[in-house]
Amino acid sequence: MRTTFSYDHYYLQNEIEEHIRLLAERYPNLVDWESLLETPDGHRILAVTLTNKATGAAKDKPAFHIDGNTHAGEVTGMMAAMHTMDCLATNYGADERVTFILDRMAVYIVPCVSPDGAETYLTTGYKLRSVNRPYYEQTGGLQQEDIDGDGAIRMMRVRNPYGAWKEDSEHEGCMLRRGPADTEGTFWDIYTEGMIDGAFDGVEPKVQKEKFGRDFNRNYPYGWFPEGRQPGAGEYPLRHPETRALAEWIIAHPNIGSVATNHTSGGMLLMVPGTYSEKQAPAEDMKLLNAIGAMGTATMGYTHVNLFDTFITDKDHCDSGAFDDFCYETQGIYAMTLELWDLDSRCGIKHFWENKPWDDLDAENFAKRLAWVRENAPEMYLPWREFDHPQLGKVEIGGFNFKFTVQNPPAHLLLQECEKATAFMLQWAQAMPRLVIDSVTVTDLGGDLCRVEAVVSNAGYLPTYLSQKAKALKVAKGVKVAIDVPADKILSGDAVAEIGDLSSYGLTRTGGRFYGNITTTEQKGISKKVSWILKGKPDSVTVTASTPKGGTVVKTVRA
Numbered sequence: 159m160r161t162t163f164s165y166d167h168y169y170l171q172n173e174i175e176e177h178i179r180l181l182a183e184r185y186p187n188l189v190d191w192e193s194l195l196e197t198p199d200g201h202r203i204l205a206v207t208l209t210n211k212a213t214g215a216a217k218d219k220p221a222f223h224i225d226g227n228t229h230a231g232e233v234t235g236m237m238a239a240m241h242t243m244d245c246l247a248t249n250y251g252a253d254e255r256v257t258f259i260l261d262r263m264a265v266y267i268v269p270c271v272s273p274d275g276a277e278t279y280l281t282t283g284y285k286l287r288s289v290n291r292p293y294y295e296q297t298g299g300l301q302q303e304d305i306d307g308d309g310a311i312r313m314m315r316v317r318n319p320y321g322a323w324k325e326d327s328e329h330e331g332c333m334l335r336r337g338p339a340d341t342e343g344t345f346w347d348i349y350t351e352g353m354i355d356g357a358f359d360g361v362e363p364k365v366q367k368e369k370f371g372r373d374f375n376r377n378y379p380y381g382w383f384p385e386g387r388q389p390g391a392g393e394y395p396l397r398h399p400e401t402r403a404l405a406e407w408i409i410a411h412p413n414i415g416s417v418a419t420n421h422t423s424g425g426m427l428l429m430v431p432g433t434y435s436e437k438q439a440p441a442e443d444m445k446l447l448n449a450i451g452a453m454g455t456a457t458m459g460y461t462h463v464n465l466f467d468t469f470i471t472d473k474d475h476c477d478s479g480a481f482d483d484f485c486y487e488t489q490g491i492y493a494m495t496l497e498l499w500d501l502d503s504r505c506g507i508k509h510f511w512e513n514k515p516w517d518d519l520d521a522e523n524f525a526k527r528l529a530w531v532r533e534n535a536p537e538m539y540l541p542w543r544e545f546d547h548p549q550l551g552k553v554e555i556g557g558f559n560f561k562f563t564v565q566n567p568p569a570h571l572l573l574q575e576c577e578k579a580t581a582f583m584l585q586w587a588q589a590m591p592r593l594v595i596d597s598v599t600v601t602d603l604g605g606d607l608c609r610v611e612a613v614v615s616n617a618g619y620l621p622t623y624l625s626q627k628a629k630a631l632k633v634a635k636g637v638k639v640a641i642d643v644p645a646d647k648i649l650s651g652d653a654v655a656e657i658g659d660l661s662s663y664g665l666t667r668t669g670g671r672f673y674g675n676i677t678t679t680e681q682k683g684i685s686k687k688v689s690w691i692l693k694g695k696p697d698s699v700t701v702t703a704s705t706p707k708g709g710t711v712v713k714t715v716r717a
Contacts, residue, residue, distance in 0.1 A: 159253060159580070161244045165573040168233045168280055168566070169240065171201045171273050177240065178204055181247045187211050188260060189247050194268070194403040198291070201273035203403055208246050209264040216264035218710040220590035220618065221413040224583055225268040225404065226420040228374050228481060230275025230286045234498045234566045234575055235420030239269040241576035242583050259587050262709075266411060271400055272374060283311040285560065286370030287390055289398070298356035299366035300349055306545055306555055313557040314351040315542065316550055321345035329525040331532075331541055331556065354549045363550070377401045380487040381433050381478025391479055401481075408485060412635075412706040415590040415624055416450075417485045417493040418583050422565055424509065425460040425500025427451050430486040430493050432465035433478045440626035446619070446664050447492055453585055458578045460500065461509070490628025492620070496582075499567045499575050505530045531558040535568035589619035591662065591708035593637065596685065598701050600717040607649070608692050608717065612701045614639055615685040616660035622708040623659040634659070635706050639688045642700040651690035660684060660708070 162184070163177055182189040188210060194203040209216045224242055226235030246265060249256040259265065270276050278290040283304030302311050315323070315333070323346045326332035336345055354363050373390030376382070382395040396402040408414060429447050431439050444464075451462030463469060470476040482493035502509070505526040532539050535558075542556035562568050567575050596613040603609055614637065616622050623634035640654045661683035669677060688701075696717050704710040 159245050159256075159577075160248050161241065162248045163240075163244055165237060165241055165576050167569050168237060168572070170280060171270070171277050174236075174240065174269060175202070175204060177244070178206055181206075181243065185247045185250070188250055190216075194407060195399050197274045197400070199274040199277065201277060203268065203271065203273060203400060205407060206243055206267045206269070207264060208243065208260060208267070210250070210260045213261045214710070216266075217411075217413060218704075219262065219264045219413065220415050220592055220707055220709045221264040221266055221411060222583070222587040222590060223266045223268075223408065223411070223414045223417045224420070225271055225417075227270040227272050227276050228419060229288050229421060230272050230279045230290070230370075231561060231565050232420075232422040232498075233276055233280065234422045234572065235496070236270045236276060237572060238420045238496075238498060238576045238579035238583075239267050241573075242580040243267045243269065245580050245584070255584055255588070259584065262592060263587060263590055264413065265587060266407075266414065268404065268407065271404055275370075278370075279561070283309055284370065285311060285368075287368065288370075288372050288374040289400070290370055291372060292369050293371045293390065298354075298358075299364040300354050301352050301366050301369055302350045303352040305351055305353060305547070308540065310538075310540075310559040310561065311351045312540060312555055312559065313348055314545075314547075315346040315348045315554050315556075317344060317552075318347045319345060321347040323348050326521070326525065329528070331528055331539075332521065332525045334521045351555055358549055372398070374398060374401050375481055376477065376479040378405065378479050378481050378484035380484045381480070383478065387475065388477065388479060395479070404481065405484065408489060408491070413709065414489075414491055415620060415707045416586060417482065417491055418496055418586060419481055419493065420496045420498060420579060422497060423499040423501065424497040425458075425503055426469070426497040426509070427454045427458070427460050427462040428465045428469055428482070428495040428497060429462060430465060430482050432470070432480055432483045433476055433487075435467050436464040440630075442665065443492070443625045443627055446625075447494070449619075449664065450492070450586055450589060451494065454494075454496075454582045457582045457585060460497075460578075462494075465495070486625075486627060488631070490625045490631050490633050492625060496579060498579055499565075501527060501530065501564050501567075504534075527564065528558060531563050535563055535570075538563050538568060589664075591616055591620045591622045591624065591660075591705075592618040593622070593660075593703050593705060593708040593711045595701055595703055595711050595713040598699060598713050598715045600695070600699055600715065602695065603691070606694055608695045610641060610690045610692060610699055610701075612639060612641075612688045612703075612713070613685055614657065614660070614688065614703045616662050616708060618662055618708065619664040620707075621659060621662040621665060622705045624707045637686075637703060637705040637708065640702045640704075641690055642702070643690075643692060643696055647693050647696075649691045649693055651688070655688045657686045657688060660686065660705075 226239040485493040628634040667680040
């Protein structure tokens with residue numbers, strides 16, 4: 159699929175804004191943008207709306223939300239969101255799928271939830287969780303720092319006869335845990351490259367907690383816990399202007415039916431719920447969401463798994479306060495976290511849930527990763543080299559650049575990752591509920607009377623109420639069907655008829671019969687008929703059907 163921009167490097171904030179501005183200028187009938195807020199560092203969280211304005215306003219169409227960079231270092235998510243935006247705008251009218259989406263739906267994209275964090279990540283050696291605002295401020299310990307000035311914070315090894323590591327004689331550059339019988343040789347302690355803040359007694363450096371430890375994806379209201387239970391969660395829910403802005407954006411757009419939040423890494427499509435087992439969730443919701451996840455697996459090659467059942471190892475103290483759970487548990491919106499980029503699968507390393515019971519494979523896996531980096535991204539690798547540390551004396555610094563090997567792909571593989579994510583997100587967007595008016599008929603009953611009948615249907619994979627969770631939360635809205643004739647001319651029927659929910663083909667029951675035949679066993683509630691008896695025969699009749707998740711559609715016929 160064509161793109162306007164290249165995806166061979168990671169964008170800084172000024173480039174993101176320039177690209178968005180250019181798309182809006184080049185495609186004014188498709189692209190609008192706004193700023194949700196200005197950050198403490200003077201950047202802006204930008205939100206882009208894509209739809210064909212000629213076929214209706216975005217607010218009157220079912221919508222799909224995409225975002226990236228909730229975590230500062232997960233810049234692949236930002237790039238995937240930008241790539242999807244680019245593909246939608248650039249290929250409208252040339253690609254059938256893109257044209258279908260923008261004619262009938264709206265796509266909202268917030269490419270970078272943490273602009274300050276992403277900018278710091280890309281312009282310094284720092285690794286940080288969500289944002290460059292200190293959280294764990296301490297003194298007297300080792301803190302990460304690019305002390306050799308090569309632009310990356312790597313490993314730093316220090317000779318110590320009591321150290322826990324030794325060199326791997328079979329794999330150059332690798333280290334092994336020291337064994338019980340390892341009494342002779344050179345041994346090392348391994349730390350992050352950095353400096354010791356405050357006093358140091360020259361014996362054992364204390365390792366500080368990460369200075370930039372604030373975690374936006376633990377700061378949303380559903381399942382929020384304070385620091386004692388959940389590191390990085392912040393002082394209170396929506397403590398950060400960035401998380402508050404995103405939550406308010408979701409709530410302000412009731413037409414959003416699904417949310418794809420792009421993260422890294424691991425090659426997983428993580429599905430809600432994230433705080434309890436899938437077995438405890440509404441079965442209908444899990445059926446629909448698993449079908450979408452399976453589509454993603456087929457397209458991207460990434461396993462779709464329930465967050466809680468597979469990804470969470472401590473079931474009693476699971477991570478919570480996440481954005482995807484906020485969307486599902488408080489708004490009834492289907493949400494999925496896309497963990498893009500999977501170095502380990504390229505190295506032949508199993509995912510952690512495939513390796514139970516847990517084995518100590520750290521050294522073996524590290525050797526596999528290092529070998530891959532040296533072959534496929536040698537510019538990211540630095541052999542151990544001596545450095546005069548002002549506090550620790552002679553140390554050695556080396557290893558691969560974690561940022562663009564483990565956490566994100568090297569730049570030459572970035573486009574591949576963006577293309578996979580875009581392909582899935584375009585598929586998923588088409589699953590939204592989508593109202594259609596199949597027919598409006600006017601029948602002359604004689605005696606200055608006529609009957610108007612309208613058949614309204616849901617053409618989408620998801621039902622108009624979206625989810626059973628939305629029903630339980632009482633945020634689901636039914637379908638309204640209105641006729642544009644004066645109330646005193648309506649003898650039977652309501653001027654605005656409330657017809658409840660419409661089901662979807664995703665919920666149609668199917669099965670097999672004898673001799674191998676397949677069949678539809680039950681289909682109900684996808685279409686409904688509305689009737690009115692009118693006094694007098696109008697020249698024309700306009701019927702409007704609407705529901706927040708399924709959009710607003712209008713059909714006019716001559717009587």
